[in-house]
Amino acid sequence: MVTVNMWIWGAGAAAKQLVKKEVGAFKKKFPDLEVEITSIPWRDAWGSIMKAAKEKRGPDILQVGSTWNGTLAHLGVLKDITQEVYDANLTGDIFVPAAWSSCHFPGSPRISSLPWFVDIRAIYYREDIFGQFGLSADSLVNWTSFEKACKKIKELIQEEKLVGILGVSGQQDATLLHNIAPWIWGAGGDFLTPDGKKAAFNSEEALNGITFYMRLINNGYIPVSALMVNTEEIVRGFFVRGEYAMAIPGPLSESSVLDPVHPDYTPEIAENCMPSLFPAGIGGRFVFCGGSNLAVTSFSPYPQNAWAWEFVKYLTSSYESQTRCPRTLNMLPSLMEAFDAISMEEKASWKGLKDLWKYGRAFPNVAAWGEIEPLLIECFGKIFARVQKGNYDYNLVKEDLDNAAEKVNKLLAE
Numbered sequence: 001m002v003t004v005n006m007w008i009w010g011a012g013a014a015a016k017q018l019v020k021k022e023v024g025a026f027k028k029k030f031p032d033l034e035v036e037i038t039s040i041p042w043r044d045a046w047g048s049i050m051k052a053a054k055e056k057r058g059p060d061i062l063q064v065g066s067t068w069n070g071t072l073a074h075l076g077v078l079k080d081i082t083q084e085v086y087d088a089n090l091t092g093d094i095f096v097p098a099a100w101s102s103c104h105f106p107g108s109p110r111i112s113s114l115p116w117f118v119d120i121r122a123i124y125y126r127e128d129i130f131g132q133f134g135l136s137a138d139s140l141v142n143w144t145s146f147e148k149a150c151k152k153i154k155e156l157i158q159e160e161k162l163v164g165i166l167g168v169s170g171q172q173d174a175t176l177l178h179n180i181a182p183w184i185w186g187a188g189g190d191f192l193t194p195d196g197k198k199a200a201f202n203s204e205e206a207l208n209g210i211t212f213y214m215r216l217i218n219n220g221y222i223p224v225s226a227l228m229v230n231t232e233e234i235v236r237g238f239f240v241r242g243e244y245a246m247a248i249p250g251p252l253s254e255s256s257v258l259d260p261v262h263p264d265y266t267p268e269i270a271e272n273c274m275p276s277l278f279p280a281g282i283g284g285r286f287v288f289c290g291g292s293n294l295a296v297t298s299f300s301p302y303p304q305n306a307w308a309w310e311f312v313k314y315l316t317s318s319y320e321s322q323t324r325c326p327r328t329l330n331m332l333p334s335l336m337e338a339f340d341a342i343s344m345e346e347k348a349s350w351k352g353l354k355d356l357w358k359y360g361r362a363f364p365n366v367a368a369w370g371e372i373e374p375l376l377i378e379c380f381g382k383i384f385a386r387v388q389k390g391n392y393d394y395n396l397v398k399e400d401l402d403n404a405a406e407k408v409n410k411l412l413a414e
Helices: 012-027 042-055 066-074 082-087 127-132 143-156 176-186 204-218 231-240 251-255 304-317 319-328 336-344 369-388 394-413
Strands: 002-009 033-040 061-065 114-120 123-126 164-167 244-247 273-276 287-296
Touching: 002 012, 002 042, 002 304, 012 033, 012 304, 012 319, 033 042, 033 304, 061 066, 061 304, 066 287, 066 369, 114 304, 114 319, 123 127, 143 164, 143 204, 164 231, 176 204, 176 287, 176 369, 204 369, 204 394, 231 244, 287 304, 304 319, 319 336, 369 394
Parallel strands: 002 033, 002 061, 164 244
Antiparallel strands: 061 287, 114 287, 123 244, 123 273
């Protein structure tokens, strides 16, 4: 009997029980394996990993936030599994492309993890409210039509019925960058230059995307009150209380508050909620694609590391596990075959998610991203705080971004 230790993050007892069920299914083929699962809050995740890395002692399997993969691979925390992946014929085209892009060592074809589940940000809209004003999904096709739709709803709807047109969390949420990224990309901008060596979020293109997003706040389409709460509160405000005509909640809603068995399910609202892509800007149409990968740690000894790989392979590439596990975790599958199965769902709102992966884009996979991301969250948090006070100024934003870019360039140069 071999025991493998696995660390997962954030979702508490429910996620732990879910993975235990997957262990049970896996053991039907490999009865000599035991998996000890430790669930750690997200707020303690980075510190726990760094401690394990320093001591060269910890889990055999590690859940890795997709934006952390480059940093942890660079630091030597993750085992190089390139040969194992090729031996198992797990080519990149079987996974959601944006998720697969996060699985490599920075600047290298070598593989350090496999995608477990994806978090793809969509805009949800109220079909009944849109229909009332002659609007449809086509109204969200590009920035111009999107802004016209926001303006029309704001002018015609009775104020007491909505808190705001678009519900999206602001600087109080760790997903701040996830929500602003599609607007930066849509304007033709990016966070780093293509070679990953310089900051690009202070470029003219990126600033155009940020300015459009901030205009949604200045024009009263995104209410200031929404910027003060987290994504969970936006989810409840949109799907349960009906406070917004549109919202950016992430995919978790499909298997939670939009599920009729959920205690907060509100049929008159839920049955009218439909997902859509972000509108296209001059640079194209994109959605943020994040999520989590699974990796074998570099300090996992033999034979644990061999068994750890087998379980990672099962969770990430087994159709059966991928159709069960991610959705129960309120996420979407990373395996394309399982993602495509969404199109077979009876619910129209589930079917609306099936094409999201085609527009998915991830943050840059560079060694310093683990330090860059919190720096950017702090920078954009300051910008949002200023906007909340009705004090948006293009020149001040440019100054903030230039200062942050200087710090980022120093990190990239190290």
